[in-house]
């Protein structure tokens with residue numbers, strides 16, 4: 738579980754995060770949603786230590802990340818997996834070598850053990866047959882799955898995904914969502930996903946934090962989204978005509 742308490746982040750005299758309180762639970766896909774510029778990425782960067790908060794606490798299962806020493810933070814980072822908007826694979830390494838990379842860097846496993854572990858992760862994302870291919874030879878959706886395999890290879894407790902579906906078609910996005918949801922449950926990870934994808938909200942929104950202009954506006958799950966009367970939330974989630982009709986039909990039931 739990750740808890741955020743009274744988190745503030747300013748750049749100069751501009752306050753971007755204005756006292757966020759949130760709880761991200763393990764075994765759940767925790768989504769952060771909000772308009773462009775609302776502060777989602779800044780929040781995630783504060784969680785993983787790419788930014789230091791101006792004020793507030795970030796607790797990883799009770800351990801305050803903000804006040805940790807540099808050494809403790811480095812150790813904590815080993816417990817975190819990250820997936821960025823672009824899959825950020827190494828073009829010159831094969832799919833298997835990409836997934837093995839964190840093990841090569843951080844584990845004391847033998848070569849044979851590293852290959853086995855990386856292959857198990859590739860198997861989990863359904864890509865064992867692509868292990869010898871290079872990133873340039875596989876689709877964007879497959880690249881994302883390789884990035885997921887690489888993110889879980891060190892068996893992290895916490896998984897961070899910034900816009901995992903960006904650039905993917907809706908059907909492939911569903912595959913990625915289901916995969917993230919599945920591995921979160923399988924490994925009881927605390928997964929946090931920044932997303933603009935309203936299909937993800939409705940599909941895998943176990944716990945949703947809606948940020949509006951740097952403040953916590955609403956918290957709930959995918960069922961509560963359907964029932965919510967929060968206008969700002971409805972404006973964001975049901976922005977398209979199609980989603981407006983879905984909501985209207987749901988409310989009429």
Ligand SMILES: Nc1ncnc2c1ncn2[C@@H]1O[C@H](COP(=O)(O)OP(=O)(O)OP(=O)(O)O)[C@@H](O)[C@H]1O
Pocket residue numbers: 748753771772773774775776777778779780933
């Ligand atoms: N390093 C920085 N220095 C100054 N301002 C920053 C910095 N990083 C982000 N900001 C500002 O913080 C605000 C929130 O940005 P953030 O990237 O968190 O938005 P977001 O909700 O993730 O948006 P999007 O959905 O478009 O990615 C923006 O106004 C941005 O300009």
